Amino acid sequence: MYIPRICHCGLPTVLRTSWTATNPGRRFHCCPKTGQDSCGFNGFYDPPMCPRSVQIIPGLLRNINHVQEVATNNERRTTMFKNLSLLIWLVFGVYFMMK
Ligand SMILES: [Zn+2]
Numbered sequence: 001m002y003i004p005r006i007c008h009c010g011l012p013t014v015l016r017t018s019w020t021a022t023n024p025g026r027r028f029h030c031c032p033k034t035g036q037d038s039c040g041f042n043g044f045y046d047p048p049m050c051p052r053s054v055q056i057i058p059g060l061l062r063n064i065n066h067v068q069e070v071a072t073n074n075e076r077r078t079t080m081f082k083n084l085s086l087l088i089w090l091v092f093g094v095y096f097m098m099k
Contacts, residue, residue, distance in 0.1 A: 007031040007041035015045055023049065024057035 004012035013029040026049055030042040049057075 002045075005029050005041075005043070008039035009033060009041075013041065019061070021058055022054060024054065024061065025049075 002015050004014070007013050007030070009031060011032050014032045015027055016030055018024070018026045018028055023044075027045040028042055029045055031038040031040065033039070
């Protein structure tokens with residue numbers, strides 16, 4: 001269970017996940033405010049990652065992103081194919097009704 005710390009603003013911190021190359025997937029506490037309103041408080045919640053994890057996780061993330069991109073493109077193609085099929089059926093339907 002996450003127990004928040006108190007940031008320099010006096011607010012309970014939030015838990016976020018780092019996706020930097022040096023700390024991929026490592027969680028950290030930070031100020032709940034963002035941008036210029038943030039007091040800049042942050043500190044790691046998880047212990048340091050082993051060098052092997054730091055080396056492997058970015059590659060796994062790239063692979064996941066690639067697979068998701070391919071899946072999204074396939075969904076778009078499927079939707080386009082369905083719409084095209086429907087249009088063809090409508091054109092044939094109108095053609096045979098007018099015949
Ligand atoms: Zn703060």
